Amino acid sequence: MMVSISDNIKKDFPLLQSKMHGQKLVYLDNAATTQKPQVVLDKLLAYYQNDNANVYRGVYDLSQRATSAYEQARKKVAQFLNAPKVEEIIFTKGTTQSLNFIAAGFGMNNFQAGQEIVLSCAEHHSNLVPWQNLAKKKGLKLVYIDLNTDGSLDLKDADKKIGQKTALVAINHVSNVLGTINDVKSLANLAHKNGALIAVDGAQAAPHMKVDLKNLDLDFYAFSGHKMLGPTGIGVLWAKSDLLDAMTPLEFGGEMIDEVGLYETSYAKAPYKFEGGTPNIAGAIGLGVAIDYLTELGMDNIQVYEEKLVTYLINRLQEIEGLEIYGPKKRVSGIVSFNLKGLHPHDLATVLDMQGIAVRAGHHCAQPLMAWLDVPACARASLYFYNTKEDCDKLVTGIIKSKEFFENGF
Known part of the structure; x- marks a missing residue:
């Protein structure tokens, strides 16, 4: 039974009840990281209090319970993504490590000089x-x-750029600056038609919409747990089984081996081949609970709610004279980047901070895109399902007050 999304849902998130500079917190930096519901926090504490042991390495009950919970989290991720096989789910530190695994573990051994990577x-x-x-x-x-x-x-240009020399298309599912949603299924078809692979950065997609890997027919997919209610330090790399077989592990040590001799070692099958050493057990378990929470809400419900909320926010922001909004006028993801004429985004974010409003300002780890926009930086408000119209109204009021402050002072 899916539950409805309402203003009361904020009560599930302890940090959202707090204040910043004496003002009730308005948290609008969800593209950077999301807040954690009490059920996730409780599960992390319960693991360390009741089940803390190393996975795979003990026949005693405590270790067996930890191992079972860790592997159950992997199954939850596979179901959440509709992945073909549970064994294709690799736990990593996050999206960044997942993408580096693809580049160094697969690309280094399988791509040839003269081939092209399309981005x-x-x-x-x-x-x-x-x-x-x-x-x-x-x-x-x-x-x-x-x-x-x-x-x-530009999908017409994509058709021109992806060709017989293409080894890989590496693209984001959702832009972390513009909120644009890329048609990764069409790009996958185009890549495969030319004998190429596709790797998708799903950091801003997996938390906000239903991702069906069987339907999308991608080759690699990566995302982070902390952007979808889970703990930091846990992420996922998914890849097709044959590609995982062709990947070389980048971390060598315990649990990723089959047999070790004095001079030679054979590796375990995926996923264990890529999870050397003690993994982030609590992180994976916490991510599993976050997935339970999101699944109960319903990813389709979340996407519809955020589409309505971001439309409301954009309409309100357009009322502010001198505010430039970047990206499509109509969008369905909750990321809105903007600049206020004559005011550096860092200054704007600082004054908003004093009003209890948390937004991100800077180049958002996307400097080439800043160059394309012809700006050094911008401010970004990013929504999640626990945000409300009241949050949007407070942001608009906060921007107007900031503008008046820099124009006239208090």
Whole structure:
């Protein structure tokens, strides 16, 4: 039974009841990290109080309970993504490590000099720098798909850029600056038609919409737990089984081995091949509970709610004279980036902070996109299902007050 999303849902999140600079907190930096519901916090404490033991390494009951909970979390992730196989779910530190695993563990061994990696200038640095590094080491060429004037991906140009030389298309599912949603299914079809693979940065998608890997037919998918109510330090890399077989592990040690001799070692099958050492057991368990929470709400319900809320916010922001909003006028993801004429975004964010409003300001780990927008930085408000119209109204009022302060002073 799915529950409805209402203003009362904030009560599930202890930190959202707090104050900042004496003002009731309005948290609008969800693209950076989300707040944690009490059920996740309770589960983390319960694990350490009642089940704390190392996984796989003991026949005693405590270790067996920890192992069972850890593997149950993997099953929850697989179900959440509709992944073909549970064994294709690799636990990592987060999206960044997942993408680096693909670049260094797969690309280094399987891509050849002269091949091309196709990206866009709207990528987060985590989905850009690893490919730059790989290109330099392997003699690969980076090719960029053009953006339309509203910041969306130009699919006609993608059709031109993705060709027989393409080894990989590396693209975000949702832009962390513009909120644009890329048609990764069409891009996957285009990549596969040309014998290429596709890796998708799902950090801003998995928390906000239903991701069906069987339907999308991607090759790699990565996301972070802390952006979807889970703890920090836990993330996921999903890849098709044959690709995992062709990947080399990057961390060597306990639990990722099959047999070890004095001079040779054979590796375990995925997922264990990529999870050397003691994993983030509590993080995985916490992520599993976060997935339970999101599943009960319903990912479709979350997306519909956020679409309505971001539409309301954009309409309100357009009332402010001198405010420029970046990205499509109509969008369904809850990320809105903007600048106020004559005011640096860091100054705007600082004055909003004094009013209890938390937004992000800077280049958002997307400097090439800032260059495309022809701005050094911007402010960003990013919504989640626990945000409300009242939060949006407070942001608008806060921006207007900030503008008046810098124009006239108090």
